Amino acid sequence: MNISIREHIINNFKEDSIEEIKDAVNESVESNDEMTLPGLGVFMSLLWENSNEDEKNKILDKIKLALK
Numbered sequence: 173m174n175i176s177i178r179e180h181i182i183n184n185f186k187e188d189s190i191e192e193i194k195d196a197v198n199e200s201v202e203s204n205d206e207m208t209l210p211g212l213g214v215f216m217s218l219l220w221e222n223s224n225e226d227e228k229n230k231i232l233d234k235i236k237l238a239l240k
Contacts, residue, residue: 181214 185193199213200208223231 177210178214178217181211
């Protein structure tokens with residue numbers, strides 16, 4: 173069976189509330205566990221795909237600032 177990580181993560185969170193998604197993101201970031209990076213990557217991908225150019229530029233500015 174060929175399971176898409178992206179599809180699995182989307183299906184896993186599809187019915188979650190905003191608070192549950194927020195908690196999952198916070199827990200992933202705070203745990204500093206590399207096992208959670210694919211999930212955060214899927215969230216970033218969804219964010220990017222659903223952002224206009226102005227929002228994408230703001231995201232990029234925040235990433236650039238955080239890399240300093």
